[in-house]
Amino acid sequence: NAGVTQTPKFQVLKTGQSMTLQCAQDMNHEYMSWYRQDPGMGLRLIHYSVGAGITDQGEVPNGYNVSRSTTEDFPLRLLSAAPSQTSVYFCASSYSAGNGYTFGSGTRLTVV
């Protein structure tokens, strides 16, 4: 059971480049979320989904897009990378809202 898988683990982008962070879970979880973690700020919610075809914005959605075409996958797209998007990104999934989320191991992104 792989749980929540994030790829890549590390990425360096130049300002203005676009890329997609991949997230896949094999637990048939309906709820999936993307967070970014910055020093001294904890984790902040970027986007979330409550099921295939349904997404919504979190606390810090600007500069990011998501889609959820299948239950398993929830990719996060950076449209035009900026240095302010340098962060560690975590994907998480849950069977139900109050069940507690399972986190992936993260993607460390640096934008230069």
Added chain:
Amino acid sequence: AQSVTQPDIHITVSEGASLELRCNYSYGATPYLFWYVQSPGQGLQLLLKYFSGDTLVQGIKGFEAEFKRSQSSFNLRKPSVHWSDAAEYFCAVMLTGANNLFFGTGTRLTVIP
């Protein structure tokens, strides 16, 4: 404003000593409450959660937490810390009827031999 506060940025304890990490929340109603642990370079692992009922909750790795409604607190405790407990600990809340976690800023735990 709604918030989750972890007042201690960094705590150092000796191996074998007891531990208490503080968490306070500010919401209109009692939310669901969680504690997560993050080892260096790793994702977050759920230690325990509180929804309702018994206010003392047992979790994994020998941790427990006590919900105190009057103090809007959900402090994490361990009677005897092991060197492997060195990590960062995050308190998180989920509003009832919502789907997402809101995190505190974390407390980094250092364990000295």
